[in-house]
Amino acid sequence: MNYEQLLIELISNDNRYFVMTAENRAAMRGITNQIKNNFIDTGITEQTMIGMAAGLALRGRVPIVHALATFLTMRAFEFIRTDVGIPNLPVKIMGSVAGFLSEANGPTHQAIEDVSIMRGIPNMNVFCPADLQDFNLGIKKVLQHDNPFYIRYLNLPNVVEHSEFEIGKAEVFGNGKDIAILVYGMLFTQAFKVKEILEKKGYSVRLLNLRTLKPIDETEILKTVNECKLIVTIEDHFITGGLYSILAELLLRNKKTTEVLPIALMNKWFKPALLNDVLEYEGFTANKLAIKIENYFEEKNF
């Protein structure tokens, strides 16, 4: 099912769903007439759209708001925090072209601090699906949840069949003991290939598709930390405040430490280009990631 079909199905079954966009119609261009009683394009007004979403939510609606992830999470940040976060309203914030998906748009359009700032809001949850199938498996539960959610929207094809989705539960591939890769969002596809490459070289690898970064699957991560020699975090996000920070907080909270290799954007914006070129240049292709992980593992002499 594509996203437009999903919205039509949701609205036809439940009139509370209300689709909003700040003139970003990429995800629902073909259906605005079909859902017009439950749709509004507010113009290029991200902050005001979030305020309106709060108003609609106060009247029992479940607004699903759309804009580029950068403008939605940053320009409208205080409105999300104040009008959605304080009263804990079930507004669903659908950020498009987050992380590397902004491709050639340049730093103004790169949402690579979105996870960090959204997860800092009390009551807010964060869903970062790996691909379209993962998105489809999770989205209904996310939309039906009583609290606000930030979603890194994407519609990339899947390279693996995903399992059933549960909020706060990671999807685990393999039970390797040498290397555990923690990943979320579109880089899952690369990470899945990394696992295959490393396994061919004789390493024992497991892969966690985290799905929701808040709530985070603390139980599964602690189990992984206890069982594996090296933990690798991979994310198209600044090093600050994303998965690496989540892991660090989780370990500290549990009075633990372990060997961690963080792979993220180290205090710099990425070079704008088509997606494959971005991955190549920034070192996030499966091959480059695998080499980096292997080298690190060997240096450590576990």
Next chain:
Amino acid sequence: MSKKNSEEFAKKIRLKTIEMVYKAKASHVGGALSMVDILAALYSGILKYNPRKPKWNERDRFLLSKGHACTSLYATLALSGFFDVAELDNYAKDGSIFLSHASHKIQGVELSTGSLGHALPVGCGLALAAKRKNEKHRIFILLSDGELDEGSNWEAILFAPKHNLDNLTIIIDYNKIQSLGNVKDVLDLEPLSGKLKAFNWQTIEIDGHNHEQIFNALSTLPKQKGIPTAIIAHTIKGKGVDFMESKLLWHYKSPNDEDFRNAIKQIE
């Protein structure tokens, strides 16, 4: 309720407001007093509400955008029966829900405000929600003049007429003084009426302390079908206490014992 009753009500709100600010050594008395006559009119005959059923679905929604001036709103709500007037003694005390910015945890307060430029966007959402279900209740937003500096208000001001939100009315408490100076010196709004008209709002100007004018403006809404209404209420900061009136000092200053006695004497 009649104009006379509304004037009496305003007096009670002023007394309570001064008392709250004095006891808590709080700020923002000037901006709380400038909007009292508007609040008195709204809660004595304009708004549809039921203090025993504050969540009544068909109620009119009133949002105070200038949340820093909440003392007079709290006083108004208490005197309108939403909660016991004695509860106001907790205002700004440790552990109290009566914060120094409007809190939605208080019966009758629709939205937590204090950060400027939020209530009108939220109000547009409320108005849109009502329109889409053909609900007849109305949405009123009371804004300060200083907060019209915030761009989010102007996004919402663009939005509401475009989407025919004639169930939405904004009232601007135009007391001409913001935190640190005169509005015209900090960031001039003039021509304010011309701006709102140019944004396609039905716009009227009134004396925001003249109850007859307030009632006239608020009794027949919308002024034109399909169009939201903006009421520019010309007011005086600190209205009702001569030494506070139009004085920048009383944006933040808290009354001392002598100020308090003098203020009460004047209002009574």
